[in-house]
Amino acid sequence: MLSALNQQSADNRRHDDAAADALAERHLLEAIVRQLPVGLTVQDERGNLLLVNDAAAGHFGTRTKALTTTTTGDDASFAPALPAAAVSEEERGDRVLLTTRSPIRVADRTLVLSTSIDVTSQKATEDELSRRAYFDELTGLPKRNLIESHVNAVLAGAGAQDCFALVFFDIDNFKHINDYYGHAAGDALLQKIAKRLSADLRPGDMLARISGDEFLLLLHPVRSEVDLISTVDQLIQRLKAPMLIDDFEIFASASVGASLYPDHGATYDVLRHHADIAMYSVKSATKGGFAVFDSGMAREASARTELEQNLRLAILEKRFHCAFQPKVDIRSQEVIGVEALVRLYNEKGVMQAPGTFIDLAVELGLIDELTHLVLDEVMDSIDLIDDYFGAGVSISLNVAAKQANDPLFMRAFAAALAATNCPERFMIEVTEDAFVNKSQFQTDVLPGLRELGVRVSIDDFGTGYSSLSALTDITADEIKIDRSFVTDIHKRPRSQAVLRAIESLSEALGMTVIAEGVESYEELAYLQGASRIRYAQGYYFSRPVTFEDMQASGRTADLGRGRAESRLARDHRVSQSRTTRRER
Numbered sequence: 001m002l003s004a005l006n007q008q009s010a011d012n013r014r015h016d017d018a019a020a021d022a023l024a025e026r027h028l029l030e031a032i033v034r035q036l037p038v039g040l041t042v043q044d045e046r047g048n049l050l051l052v053n054d055a056a057a058g059h060f061g062t063r064t065k066a067l068t069t070t071t072t073g074d075d076a077s078f079a080p081a082l083p084a085a086a087v088s089e090e091e092r093g094d095r096v097l098l099t100t101r102s103p104i105r106v107a108d109r110t111l112v113l114s115t116s117i118d119v120t121s122q123k124a125t126e127d128e129l130s131r132r133a134y135f136d137e138l139t140g141l142p143k144r145n146l147i148e149s150h151v152n153a154v155l156a157g158a159g160a161q162d163c164f165a166l167v168f169f170d171i172d173n174f175k176h177i178n179d180y181y182g183h184a185a186g187d188a189l190l191q192k193i194a195k196r197l198s199a200d201l202r203p204g205d206m207l208a209r210i211s212g213d214e215f216l217l218l219l220h221p222v223r224s225e226v227d228l229i230s231t232v233d234q235l236i237q238r239l240k241a242p243m244l245i246d247d248f249e250i251f252a253s254a255s256v257g258a259s260l261y262p263d264h265g266a267t268y269d270v271l272r273h274h275a276d277i278a279m280y281s282v283k284s285a286t287k288g289g290f291a292v293f294d295s296g297m298a299r300e301a302s303a304r305t306e307l308e309q310n311l312r313l314a315i316l317e318k319r320f321h322c323a324f325q326p327k328v329d330i331r332s333q334e335v336i337g338v339e340a341l342v343r344l345y346n347e348k349g350v351m352q353a354p355g356t357f358i359d360l361a362v363e364l365g366l367i368d369e370l371t372h373l374v375l376d377e378v379m380d381s382i383d384l385i386d387d388y389f390g391a392g393v394s395i396s397l398n399v400a401a402k403q404a405n406d407p408l409f410m411r412a413f414a415a416a417l418a419a420t421n422c423p424e425r426f427m428i429e430v431t432e433d434a435f436v437n438k439s440q441f442q443t444d445v446l447p448g449l450r451e452l453g454v455r456v457s458i459d460d461f462g463t464g465y466s467s468l469s470a471l472t473d474i475t476a477d478e479i480k481i482d483r484s485f486v487t488d489i490h491k492r493p494r495s496q497a498v499l500r501a502i503e504s505l506s507e508a509l510g511m512t513v514i515a516e517g518v519e520s521y522e523e524l525a526y527l528q529g530a531s532r533i534r535y536a537q538g539y540y541f542s543r544p545v546t547f548e549d550m551q552a553s554g555r556t557a558d559l560g561r562g563r564a565e566s567r568l569a570r571d572h573r574v575s576q577s578r579t580t581r582r583e584r
């Protein structure tokens with residue numbers, strides 16, 4: 001009896017133990033499910049929630065629910081049970097959830113198991129990456145790729161009557177502004193420009209920043225070219241108002257070109273290219289203006305490309321020579337120096353004067369190399385120079401204003417001049433625009449040149465930006481009065497007055513004056529008789545000639561010291577006899 005009782009209590013104990021184990025196991029599983037970082041819910045066929053773990057409760061703002069087979073029937077609205085498996089992204093307030101739903105068979109029932117993961121931060125990173133790929137950090141504007149795909153989408157949906165415009169804005173002298181006011185001010189300027197250009201955009205329009213200082217505007221739709229012109233004119237006017245940045249009033253302008261769909265192209269690339277060409281035609285004529293593309297511009301642009309190609313090749317293949325033109329003392333008739341003037345030859349051997357290519361070489365960044373090559377050629381010809389023009393004559397080299405204000409180039413060039421062992425023979429000719437405002441040339445470059453004994457001349461004086469009063473800030477050794485004042489000087493009282501003013505000012509400042517472009521005896525006679533100008537240069541004395549020309553024509557003796565003298569004497573006689581004839 002006792003043993004039977006014992007047996008029963010042992011059975012009971014075993015049963016209780018098993019039940020306790022099962023319960024413990026269930027609690028463990030529940031705790032795990034509850035605390036899983038992935039949201040988990042189970043719903044019955046009607047959408048009633050049977051299980052909601054902590055993560056899911058957090059995601060959906062409901063209460064956690066341990067697994068139960070009884071339903072309260074109040075949460076059918078939670079989410080309808082989906083019949084099949086599904087993955088979706090859902091926005092819940094400020095969060096983004098990635099959810100999956102799949103049916104599971106349990107005994108004879110079909111329940112729905114849902115999972116949810118909070119992907120808010122991944123999503124934010126993704127959005128940030130695509131924002132960076134398509135939008136410009138500084139201005140917040142779309143980038144090149146976005147406007148391109150947008151225009152392509154517009155083109156794909158364009159009907160027969162559709163008309164839109166691409167407008168290309170290139171900020172004038174932006175590099176100059178950046179250098180002068182600093183990069184922070186440059187950035188602020190770009191932001192203001194972006195704001196002004198995008199102030200009145202319509203829903204179909206888009207403004208993009210496509211590179212450093214270039215903006216591309218899609219105007220969609222545009223009714224007519226007249227319509228386009230008036231819109232762009234307004235934008236240009238808006239840009240012209242001064243911008244206050246760091247207490248500076250900065251004035252900006254843009255060169256603007258536009259193309260119209262369908263008149264000027266049927267693809268983004270063509271339209272963009274043609275807007276670009278129109279912009280370039282403006283930039284090379286008058287900065288700050290606006291032009292709509294026309295086919296003449298395309299011809300010009302292709303001629304320019306050809307010229308560009310020729311220039312690159314000519315420099316690469318060293319197809320150039322220096323011509324030399326003497327600078328003459330008009331009292332003693334002595335040659336006091338020579339100016340080296342570069343000439344290029346095209347592939348047919350035809351000579352090209354620098355007027356056709358110097359600006360382009362500057363623009364293409366080829367001028368620095370060319371200037372070094374000119375110096376090399378001068379040094380190769382130094383004995384000939386001494387023989388023909390007189391031992392030790394000074395040698396003038398032209399340097400573009402842009403180079404003069406580039407300390408990096410000028411340092412290298414000064415080093416090359418120093419390496420000639422006769423730097424004191426050289427004179428650098430720069431135009432007035434090299435001295436505008438607080439030029440780097442004046443402050444950073446000039447002192448180094450002075451140390452070497454290299455002198456500086458202001459070329460084409462009177463044609464650039466400087467006013468006479470600006471001369472007082474410039475420390476140069478020589479002023480070359482531009483040919484435009486010298487031509488027919490004997491007949492032009494206004495030029496005579498300008499000449500006198502330049503003369504007395506430069507005398508006071510201790511600069512030598514030289515007259516450029518003297519072509520006739522009358523001009524020379526005026527300078528000799530009515531001015532204190534001592535030096536001159538011009539066809540009257542000699543055209544610029546290369547040593548190749550001289551050797552080929554055997555005119556060697558003609559160009560030396562004696563030449564100016566003999567020619568002077570001859571022309572004087574001619575002129576006298578003319579006068580005599582006229583007098584008769």
Ligand code: C2E
Binds near residue numbers: 516
């Ligand atoms: P520039 O330095 O003012 O040179 C004077 C120009 O006037 C030269 O033209 C010369 O041939 C021309 N000339 C001289 N005397 C007379 C005259 O009596 N009558 C007329 N009508 N013209 C005269 P060129 O050789 O065509 O050079 C044009 C410009 O190209 C130069 O003006 C100079 O600014 C630039 N240049 C020439 N060589 C170089 C160079 O190596 N580097 C740079 N950066 N510029 C250069």
Ligand code: MG
Binds near residue numbers: 339398429459
């Ligand atoms: Mg010159």
Ligand code: MG
Binds near residue numbers: 459460480482516
């Ligand atoms: Mg000149």
